[in-house]
Each structure stands twice: as structure tokens, then as C-alpha cells.
Amino acid sequence: MHVFVINPNSTASMTDTAVESARRVAGPLTVIEGATGIGSPASIEGFSDEALSVPSMLAQIRMAEAGGAQATVIACFDDPGLDAAREIASGPVIGICQAGVQAAMVLAKRFSIVTTLPRSVPAIEDLVHRYGASQHCRRVRCIDLPVLALETETQHAFSLLVAEIERARDEDGAEAVVLGCAGMSEMTDDLTKATGVVVIDGVIIATKMAEALIGSGLRTSKANAYGFPRIKD
């Protein structure tokens, strides 16, 4: 299998993190092809960051599919351009927020999400609502740290995440926690160990769901809303 993992922002080290996570869990015959956003913001921390990262991402997905990719994982928790990507792709396109939320609905009755900045909280709440998980999601929390600090201040970020996950468990009654940023992916195991909470990372589960959909022979429906873009005269 051939899964394309696109990090829509332009920070290559974050792509490395995501690709590593994906490779760690992928099947032995799965090729994980990673890519970094071109000309997009260094991190996605708001709606305009999202918007600016999508056009090049779409082009990259098209190229990856031309090169054999059978499914795409968008490795950013805001699921930027998810609908647009499904429109231009033939294979399944999986957003890590939707994948994380769907897994959480299977593994727990109630979960919380922990993201980076306060400004991302309402955006993620709206995604949760759109994915039909409002009844299951106790709260979207944040550690009030910029995305890139996950790399530059890893130890500090880790401590904040541990504290916030424990708050989710104790104050929200969260039975599982979804990590709200692709950059947290490599900490998943350590966070699980440190807190004893079921911690769900979107990159990991999205990669496995990509394999699952490929293995089921399923592709994006081209029937109507996700049909290929119309060619204008």
C-alpha cells in the first residue's frame, strides 16, 4: 500500500515527526510518502494559516496520486482543506481530527481534546460538531503554547500536556484524550504512560484508517459533492 502523508505547513521537521509516527504503525508492505507544504505558513494556527496552506496541498495530493498514492492523510488537526482534497483525490482522504474523533467514539463514551493555542479551541469545537461528536466530546482544552514550541520546548510542552490530560480526566470525566495537534504525535506513548489515560493521536489512527480503507477497496465517491472539479470553458 501507498499512503501519502501531507503536512500542510512548511516546517519539514513536523513532517518528519508525522511520517515517523505513520511508519511506526504502518503495515510492513505500506509505503509512507511524506511531504511538506510549499510556500505555506510555518504552522497552522488559525483559519488564514489553513487557507494559505490548502492550494499547494491540493497540488501535492494530485501529484502523489499520480505517483501511485492510494490514500492521503492530512497531518494537521484543523483538517484544512479536507473537503477540497476529497474532491480532487480518487483515493480516500483522511483528516487527523476526524480520524481521532471517530476512534475516540469507538473507544470511550466521553473524551476531551487537548490542543495548543486558545484560538484553535473554537475551530476544533466546530469540527467536533461537524463530525457529529458533540455529545461525546466533553471539552476542547489547550496548553496555550504555539505549535512550533512543541519542537523547541518539547520538555515544557510535555509537562503541560500531562497536566492538561490529567485535568481532562479529573475535571471533565474524560475517558480518553485526543491529541489536538500533529506535532504531539511522537509524545503519544509517553503521555499514555505518564497519565494512564487512553491517549489517541490522529496521525497514527489516520494512517491505519487509510490502510483500512485501501484494504476494503473503498475510494472517495465521485458521484456529486466530491466529484472531480468541473473544468470551466
Place this chain on the structure above:
Amino acid sequence: MHVFVINPNSTASMTDTAVESARRVAGPLTVIEGATGIGSPASIEGFSDEALSVPSMLAQIRMAEAGGAQATVIACFDDPGLDAAREIASGPVIGICQAGVQAAMVLAKRFSIVTTLPRSVPAIEDLVHRYGASQHCRRVRCIDLPVLALETETQHAFSLLVAEIERARDEDGAEAVVLGCAGMSEMTDDLTKATGVVVIDGVIIATKMAEALIGSGLRTSKANAYGFPRIKD
């Protein structure tokens, strides 16, 4: 007052239509500044068309505000990039779908929407849901004609619209109809006359809402989710 009307697609004649509609209803002291998308698709007929039109639109809004624009109207019924635009703008940003839907909730108990292509129906349904109008919106309908045909086959489009509006009234019990494409704006009066139905055009009402918000001294909240984009190091 200075209202910026941005048509996110690259078809200048559609901008003309929108600007004309806006000018027809704007107050005598209001300047309507129109602009056409640069390098964007000729029409917005799906999620990737939306995505490709947003980055240049954001730049244009920034420039318009620098030039004195006090509010922005996005003249495309998919409300592309609405959240992103609010993030980069200081003044209010109004999407014609949200404006049309809000007006419909004030003027009628139940309304339907008539758009162009079938593929746009689910996208608009999701917007209606997001704007909290699912209980009020009977149905999103379409005339199965591409956006640009509104200009090239105006008479045919008009007949289809009359028939679909009457179907909305008779089959859905719609008490008002919102036009689901900026390109239908100039037909509003004639559709009202031909059908006797309250027909709401998003460009018109969005322009007036822009004036209303400016006149109320209200601006986009910069507090959190719509705060200006963070500058990355």
C-alpha cells in the same frame, strides 16, 4: 461608508453584477468598491474552487482595508474563506449565504434555497446547518446549470429559476426563497414579480448588513478565534 465587495472568482462580469446590485441598494454616501479574484477559478463550483480562490481574496481584503474599506462582502454563496477573512480583517466580513439565511429567518418561518449545480447542494446544506438554520430551511434546491450559464443563458436560467422557486413554494411550503448564487442577483426583482414569492438575494442584504454593522460601530472581534494571524518567528 466604504464597503468592499469581493467576487472571489475570476470572472469580471460577475463582479459587475454584484457591484451593481450592491450599488442599487447602498446608501447615497456609501462607496461600493468591487474586486475580482486574481488567478482564481472562473466560477466557484465546489470545495477546491473555493480553496483556490481564498488566498488571493485574503490579500485583496487586506489591501482594501488598507485603502479604507470598513466592511467586506464576500460575493459567493459558498461563503468561501469566511472565517479566514474575518481573521485578517478589522471590519466586519459578511458572507452572502449567512446574510441571506439570517434575513430569511427574520422574514419567514420556513424558506428554501435555490442554487445552480447539484454538487453545491450538500455544501450549502452544511452552511445552513452551521448558521443554525436547519429547522427553518425546508430544502436546498438547484436548477442544474453551471454558474457561468447564468450569464450566457440568462433567459433559460431565469425560466428554470421561476419553476424551481414555484416548486419550493408548492412542494416545500417555502414562505421565502434565498437565491443560492451571487450571479442570480440581478434577477431578484424579476423573480419576485414572476413568482409572487419573497425572494432574498444575498448580495443585496449582505451589502445592507455591512452598512448596518459599520453604522453600529461594530467590528470583528480580535479577541481569540478571529484575532489577527500570529506572526511566526
Place this chain on the structure above:
Amino acid sequence: MHVFVINPNSTASMTDTAVESARRVAGPLTVIEGATGIGSPASIEGFSDEALSVPSMLAQIRMAEAGGAQATVIACFDDPGLDAAREIASGPVIGICQAGVQAAMVLAKRFSIVTTLPRSVPAIEDLVHRYGASQHCRRVRCIDLPVLALETETQHAFSLLVAEIERARDEDGAEAVVLGCAGMSEMTDDLTKATGVVVIDGVIIATKMAEALIGSGLRTSKANAYGFPRIKD
């Protein structure tokens, strides 16, 4: 333009406040006609106060329209008799709660409302739900002061409002605050200055929306639910 601002309660000084707010923001050619409820409670602080104020309000709206009023603003945050008023009116009828909530959905991702008495909280929550804004409204708060105290203990009320708006910002993550009583209208600017929060007053925005709807040539749909009352034999 001719906008009718009806204060459904019988306290004339509250009408003055509302009319003043409306006039401050109305266009130069707009006539603001105010009226005070006749035989209705001195303030609207619950469902029966609402109910007792509606019949005379309906008669007043009918008379105002006969006298040339083109749109009506109901200047009470419970939006009493809103559906009934739309039924008997030809022009648009705007409730200040619905107007405030709609503006808040345009200007901010998340907002809170601050009203007077605790007993009004569930009523306003239900309005927010009915207007489709539950996902956007963080919380309905109150200062635990009767409506008329806004006039008799203005300074005290102002301090409580400042404190509650700041709590909305800090505890709820509210990016804007809607004032939950027409009697708070004249404090809007001072509350904005004192807190730095985007404060939305329903009277102001409803007046501007009334102008916007008149200017758009839109009237209440008389097709079905808001059709004029049937004459019984």
C-alpha cells in the same frame, strides 16, 4: 425611512433610552418613532410579563404601520410576541435578541450574553437555541438586578456589568458579549471602553437591520405562517 421602535413595557423612560440609541445610529433620513407599552407591566421579567405586554403591542404595531412605519423593532430582549408581530405586520419585524445574536455570529466565533435577572437566563437560552446559535453562545449570564434598577441604580448596574462582561471573557472565552436587556443600551459605548470587549447592543443593531431590510426592499412573507391573521366569521 420610518422605523417603529416599540418598548413593550410601560416604562416611558426605557422607551426614551431605546429611542435615543436608535436615533444615534440611524441614518440621517430615518425617522425613529418610539412607543411605550399601554397597560403592560413596568418591566418584562418573565413569561407572564411578556404575555401581558403583547396584545397592546400588536395594536400599536398595526397603528404604526398605518401611520407609515416600514419596519418594527421590538425593544425587549425576550423578543416578546415576535412571531405574532410578524403575522400582523407587513414590514420586517426585528427582535433585539435575534438581531444581537445574529450580529454576534458574524463578528465573533464565541459570545456570551449578560442579562439582568437569573429567571431570564433559561428564557434567553431557549431563544438562543431557537435562533440556531447554541454552538456559538458560550453562556447566558446575569447580574442579578431587576430591569428597572438599570435606571435607578445605574452606577451600580454598570459596575456589575463590567465585572460580568470580564467574567464572560475570562471564564467563558467569550470573544464578544451581547447585552441582554434593552435598558442597557445607553451604556454600550462605556462598557466597550471599560472592558475592551466587543459589546453588542440589540437595540442599536436591530435598528440598523431594520434600515437594511427596508433598503433591500424586503418585507415579511405573507405566504403562510406569517400571513395576516384569518378573519373568523
Place this chain on the structure above:
Amino acid sequence: MHVFVINPNSTASMTDTAVESARRVAGPLTVIEGATGIGSPASIEGFSDEALSVPSMLAQIRMAEAGGAQATVIACFDDPGLDAAREIASGPVIGICQAGVQAAMVLAKRFSIVTTLPRSVPAIEDLVHRYGASQHCRRVRCIDLPVLALETETQHAFSLLVAEIERARDEDGAEAVVLGCAGMSEMTDDLTKATGVVVIDGVIIATKMAEALIGSGLRTSKANAYGFPRIKD
């Protein structure tokens, strides 16, 4: 027990119908006290009819409680003034729409409602939504006949009701039908026999629920939203 059945409209023969239905099902020791609206419209066919009937209804409920009534049934399917009545009453106040809908949720997975005029359809849909039954209610239908025609053209109305109930069963998959007007109450048994469908009449079930709540020793909570109206200085 003493149950007060108030018909908010001013047509005494409709009160008779409701009282007769209530008496037919009430316990042997229950006193059913009926009353007809004073100065209210001859029938409730819209929001302003509702509004005009509420103030006198509230006074009548107060008087009935002073005379010993332990619970109140509002015998109009629009549940006019339900919240206001609960505010001024000590005993439970039951709307026949809410009672009918609650019973339908217990007796069937999916139900439809059949009312009189098309204009009442959206109003009842909104009640269904407010009572939390949207997922259970397939459709609100109507026979397109004014309320008073139920009395003047009883046979015609009956035929239309039979046909519409059968359509609800066949087209909607309705497993039960709630009658959407108090004036249909006396036809309940015959409609059940004619169609074989479980037909639920709000007057009947509301009367029994009134007895049930009295018998449980339960009264309206006076704690906050339904607390007695505040006395203004």
C-alpha cells in the same frame, strides 16, 4: 381531584368538546372544570390569535386555582402561553401538544401529527422541536380546513382526517398519529376505528397526565424561571 380545562379561544362549543373528552377519561373522583376564553379569538389559527388569548387565560387560571383547581390543561394544540401559565400557576400546567407528543414518544418510535390549517404546520414543528421530539416526529400534516369547520362540517372533516392519517401511516411510516387540534378530540375513537392507527388526542392524555402529576404530589417548580411574577414597585 380538581382539574381545570381552559379552552383559550372564545367558542364555548369547543370548550364543551374538550370538557366532555376530559370527563370521559377522568377518574370518578376528579372534577373537571371547563372554561372558555374571554374576549379572545373564536379560534386559534396563528401566533396573534395565540397572543390575544393568553392574558385572559392567565387570569382564568389564577381564578381557577383560587377556586381549588390543582392542575391546568390548556386545550389548544399550539400550547399558547404555556410558559406564562406555569409561571402564574402553583399546580402543574399541561399543554395538549406537549402531552400528546410525550405520549407518542412512549407508544411509538415514529409518529406524525395532523392539524387543521397549513399555517399552523411550522408553529407545531417548532413546538415538536422544543419538546425534543424532532427525531421521533416524521411529519406535521394538515387537512387544510379552519378550526371551526371541525364543528360545522364535522363529516367532511372526519373524512379528511381519515385520509390524512392513512397518508401519515403509508407515506411517513407513522406508527401513531397525534391529533393536532383540541377540536378533533371527540373523533378520536372513530378515527382509531376507521384507520386502525394508534390515534392520540392531546386533551385526553393531558387530562390524565394532570391527574398523574397531582397524584404524584408534584407541582410546578417556583424556583427560578417559573417562579411567580415579580411584583414591580
Place this chain on the structure above:
Amino acid sequence: MHVFVINPNSTASMTDTAVESARRVAGPLTVIEGATGIGSPASIEGFSDEALSVPSMLAQIRMAEAGGAQATVIACFDDPGLDAAREIASGPVIGICQAGVQAAMVLAKRFSIVTTLPRSVPAIEDLVHRYGASQHCRRVRCIDLPVLALETETQHAFSLLVAEIERARDEDGAEAVVLGCAGMSEMTDDLTKATGVVVIDGVIIATKMAEALIGSGLRTSKANAYGFPRIKD
């Protein structure tokens, strides 16, 4: 009348409590027949306890109806097997959670629920959602005590309940509280007295609703979803 009160768990003393409550409020001519689950868990404290109690409960309901029972009350707040019971029964089947929630929606604008163990909180939240009461239910709370401790540590449980009901009133603004376990039934009056809050017990109100539905001549619809189970070849 003949009402069957089935306690699905196997603890006979809890059946006694429920039957006693039911008899205290039942009409003078109503026979309350109680039964205890056979081979089921000693208490229902989770989804598998529920599942294990349903098959024998269904058999018992069938037998009770064969013996003349006209309605069934399931005396466990998780409403275990409610849909299945309705399918095999002819008479109405009432769950004490649904009954309690429906009564609370009639008697108060906002209510909270107090149950036993934390693990039951999400399950009850989901029931509240399914019964359409999410907008009315402030919070599902618990006293963190196993079900059977209500009998073995009655005094301790009572103190915890008083404290939690007061917290619901003070922190949630709950205007009524529904008791979230059949085993709390006999404390209802004392809890009401101790707290001054409207306390609603599901066993009591469900019993009265059973009488109400029998008295209305209503039975479970056998039309589709609640039709008798199909006999397989």
C-alpha cells in the same frame, strides 16, 4: 387497573421499595404487581448489567400481560430493554428515566439528575439526549455510591443526596431534580422536605403515567418498530 412493576435486578428488597412507592400513589382500584429480575445482576450499574437483566425481564412482562397486566413500569433508571419491552408488550411500557425526564420538562425549565455511580453518568446523559431533553437538563450528577449502598447505608446516602441536590440547585441553577435510581424512591418526600427543591422520582411518576395511559385507552403501537417480534421459520 393492573400495573406491572418490574425491577430488572435480582434484589428483592429493591422491588419492595419500588412497589411500595407505586402503591402509595396508585389509585384505589389499581393493582400493583411487582416482580424481581430472575438470574440478573444484583444491581444495574452499567451496560452489561443492563444487558444481562433484559431477557428474563421480557419473559416476565409477557407473563404479567398474560396474567392481566395492562401496563408495565421498568423500575430501573437506565431504562434497560425499554424498546425491546415495548416490542413484546401490548400495553404501554414506561421507563422511569423517560417518565421522570418528561415530568421534569413539564414542571421546570431546567433540571438536573442525581444518580449513584460516576459510570452511570454518560449512560444517563445519552438517555436524556435520546428523550429530547438535552436543552432542559443542566447536568447529570452522582453521589459516587453503589446502588445497593442506598439500602445498606441509607443514612449516609441520604446525606450525600441532600448535598448533591443542593449543589444542583446552587451550581447548575436546577429548578427541579430527578432522582437517578429506583432505589432512591422511598426517600423522595424527605429529600423534598430537606432541600425545598422539587424532587421527582421516576417510579412514582411512571406508575401514574401507566395509569394515565391505561385510562386514556392507549396501547403500544404494533404498527412497525414496536410490532411483535417476527416468528422465524
Place this chain on the structure above:
Amino acid sequence: MHVFVINPNSTASMTDTAVESARRVAGPLTVIEGATGIGSPASIEGFSDEALSVPSMLAQIRMAEAGGAQATVIACFDDPGLDAAREIASGPVIGICQAGVQAAMVLAKRFSIVTTLPRSVPAIEDLVHRYGASQHCRRVRCIDLPVLALETETQHAFSLLVAEIERARDEDGAEAVVLGCAGMSEMTDDLTKATGVVVIDGVIIATKMAEALIGSGLRTSKANAYGFPRIKD
């Protein structure tokens, strides 16, 4: 990997169908262990069939986990006992309805479901609602054929399915169709070919999701609602 596929009904040939489907898509190292319900109904066609199949299913899952199973697929589209199964299991438990619906939300904007009997329609609608997919699911349809007829009248069933899937596409605008019964699993490919529609089979995708969750190192959260059943004294 070791995936346990439990068919909760007692028809072994249906287990064979499900196991075959699972094996066809499972990874080369995955062991698919199938099991048939013991003492349960021959098919699950309603709520009591569900209820009667759950207790033995729970025991079988416990045994399978003791025997090394790492995840469980419940191969019945009603997802019977899903919550209970998650409570007693350590590994993830996947219902084929939830899995099918989650996949459909990834692959299409709008989907419909086609099941067997009309009586299953409301039950599945409620599952769709509970899984947060109401906005995405156009309609739950049925072919009005008992479950076992899928085996005894395969050709007839196939024709009906083709016709109903095409109706879903043409009348509902469904962009994908989820098969609403485990017994349809083996027809998936042929239905896809015959209709050109994206047809999603729950057994297939649930099996792959089971592998995905195992491969992600994720297990059911034992923290609260899905904690192991409490041992009673």
C-alpha cells in the same frame, strides 16, 4: 493479529458469510475467528431479537479475549449490545453500523442506508443519530425482505438491493450507500458493479478498523463508562 467476528444470531451460514468477507480483506497475518450466537434468535429483526442475543454474545467475547482475540467485530447492523460489549472487553469493539457510517462520512458528503425490513428503519435511524451522522445520512431505506431471505432468495434480494440503491442515488442524492445488514456482505462487489455506486459493507470496513485500532496500540478505555462491570458482593 487476532480479530473475533461474532454473529449474534444463531444462523451459522450467516457467520460463514461474515467470516468470509472479513478474511477476504484481512491482512495476511490476521486470524479471523468467527462465532455464531448460542441460543439466540435465527436473525435479528427488532429490539427483542437484539436483547435475546446479547448475553451469550458477551460470554463469547469474554472467551474469545481469553483465547487471545485483540479486537471484536459485532456482525449485525443493529450493533446489538455494543456498549455492553465494550464494557466487558479489553480490546476495541466495533459495530458494523458505526463502522459503516464512519466510513461513509469519510468517503461521501451524503449517503443512504439500505436494510431489510421496514421495522428496522427507525432503529437504524436512531443509531445514525447517536453516531452523529444525521446531517450526512439522507435516508434509511429497506427492501422489505426478512434477513434470512438474503440467503434463501439471494437472487431476488440482489435485484431488490440494486433497485433500492439506484433509488437512493436518484431520489436521495446519495453519493454512497451503506448496506444495512451483515447478510448482504458477500454481495458488496456485485452491487458496486451493478450500480456504479460506492457501496460500503460494515463487516468489511469493521474488520479493517479492528486491525487499524490494534495496529495503533489502542484499546477500549476502562476509565469510567466502559470500565469492567462492578463485582457485586
